Amino acid sequence: MATDTRFWRCAELPFAESRRACASRACYRPHTHPTLSIGCVDAGSSLFTAAGTTTPIATGTVVHVPPECLHACNPAPGAAWSYQMLHLDAAWVDAVRREAGFDAPAGRPESAAISTRPADYAHFRRLNALLFSAAGPREKEAALIEFIGARYAAHVCRIGGAPVGAAARRGVHKAQQRLREDCAADLPLAELAQAAGMSRYQLIRAFRAATGLTPHAWQLNLRIQHARARLRAGDDLAELAYRLGFADQSHFQRVFKAHVGVTPGRYRA
Numbered sequence: 001m002a003t004d005t006r007f008w009r010c011a012e013l014p015f016a017e018s019r020r021a022c023a024s025r026a027c028y029r030p031h032t033h034p035t036l037s038i039g040c041v042d043a044g045s046s047l048f049t050a051a052g053t054t055t056p057i058a059t060g061t062v063v064h065v066p067p068e069c070l071h072a073c074n075p076a077p078g079a080a081w082s083y084q085m086l087h088l089d090a091a092w093v094d095a096v097r098r099e100a101g102f103d104a105p106a107g108r109p110e111s112a113a114i115s116t117r118p119a120d121y122a123h124f125r126r127l128n129a130l131l132f133s134a135a136g137p138r139e140k141e142a143a144l145i146e147f148i149g150a151r152y153a154a155h156v157c158r159i160g161g162a163p164v165g166a167a168a169r170r171g172v173h174k175a176q177q178r179l180r181e182d183c184a185a186d187l188p189l190a191e192l193a194q195a196a197g198m199s200r201y202q203l204i205r206a207f208r209a210a211t212g213l214t215p216h217a218w219q220l221n222l223r224i225q226h227a228r229a230r231l232r233a234g235d236d237l238a239e240l241a242y243r244l245g246f247a248d249q250s251h252f253q254r255v256f257k258a259h260v261g262v263t264p265g266r267y268r269a
Contacts, residue, residue, distance in 0.1 A: 008128075012137040015089035016144060018128055023080045030072045035087040037065040039073065040124050044081030048073045050112035062120045064113040064151075071112055084128050093148055099199030100149045123150065134254070138216035141189055142204050146214075149201040168206040171196035175203060179219045183226060184245030189215065224259045227252070231268040240264075 004022040023043075030049065040062045048057050050071040057063065057073075065071050067090040075081040115121075127147050131140055175196040179187065192215050193203045207215050223244045230240050241252035256264045 006132070008131050010137055010140065013141055013144070015092035016086065016131070016140075018084065018086045018131050020084050020128070020132065022082045024082065025075055025080045027074045028072050030070050032068045032070050033065065033087060034067055034090060036067060036090055036093045037085060037087050038124065039063050039065075039083055039085035040121055042082040042084060042125075044079055045076045046073050046081050046083070047076060048112075048114065055114065057114060060116060060118065060121045062115040062117075062124050064115070066112065069112050084124070086124075086128060086131075088144070088148070096145055096148045096201060100201035101199075123147065136186075136216065138186065138189060139214060142200075142214040142216060145189070145201050146204055149205070168198070168202070169210060171198045171203065172207050172210045175207065175215055176218070179215065179222060183219065183222055184243060186245065187219075220255055221259065224256055227256060227264065228260070228267065231264055234268070237264055237268075 004020075005024065006020045008018040008020075010016070041057055041059050043059055045056060045058045048055050048063055048071070050065070050069060056076070063073065073083075124147075127143055130143050175192045178192055178195045189200050189203070193200045196203050196206075198206065204214055207213070207218065211218055213221065223246075227240060227244060231237075237252070238249050241249045244252065246252040246255065253263050253265075256267070260267055
C-alpha cells in the first residue's frame with residue numbers, strides 16, 4: 001500500500017486542522033503542540049511516548065494529548081501504520097468547555113490519555129470522516145462542539161434519548177423560528193445559540209434531542225421543503241439554488257438528491 005498523507009483545513013473553522021496518514025513510516029522526535037491533539041490508530045501498531053513512558057498501541061486506540069505535553073508517536077520498528085490526528089486550538093476548546101458547563105483547566109495541564117473503547121474510536125472516525133467530507137462548515141463546527149462536549153460530559157450532560165425539558169424546548173423553538181425567518185442565510189451557530197438563550201453545545205444537544213438533527217441539518221431540510229414547493233410551481237433551478245442559499249446549482253442538486261432521492265430536474269419533471 002502506497003503512503004498517502006492528507007490534511008483538512010477550513011478558513012471558516014481556523015481553530016481545527018486534521019490529518020490522515022496511510023501506510024506511514026515517518027518517525028517523530030519528542031515534541032509538543034499548542035493544541036489539544038486527538039488521534040487514532042487505523043492500521044498497524046505504534047509506540048506512544050509521554051511522561052517518560054512508552055506504551056504500545058494498536059488499531060482502534062484513541063490518544064488524547066493536551067496542549068504543551070511532550071510526546072511522540074511512531075510506528076513499530078521496521079513497520080508502517082495508518083493513523084488520523086485532529087488538532088484543536090486550546091482557547092477554542094476551553095471556551096466550548098465553559099459554555100457546556102465544564103471548568104476549563106487552570107494551571108497544571110492535563111495528562112495524556114489512551115482509550116481502547118470501541119465507542120470512542122468509532123466516534124472519532126465519524127467526526128474525522130465528516131471533516132474530510134463535502135459537508136458545510138456549520139455542520140462540521142457543530143460536530144466538533146458535540147465531540148468536545150461528549151469528551152468531558154461523561155454521564156453529566158447526556159440529553160439524547162431523554163425528554164427535552166420545557167425551557168430547552170422553548171430555546172429550540174426560538175432557534176427554529178430564527179432559521180425560518182432567514183432560511184437562506186448561513187447563520188452562525190453562536191447567533192442561533194444566543195437567540196435560544198443557550199450555549200452552542202446545549203443548543204446542539206437539545207436540538208438533536210428534539211428533532212434528531214443539528215440546527216444546520218434542520219435548516220438544510222427546511223430549504224429542501226421550500227425547494228420542492230417552488231419546483232412544483234416551475235421555478236428555475238439556478239435561480240432557486242441561489243435564493244435558497246446554496247453555493248451553486250451543483251451543491252443544490254447534491255443536497256436535494258440526498259434528501260429526496262432524485263435530482264431537482266427529475267423531481268420537477
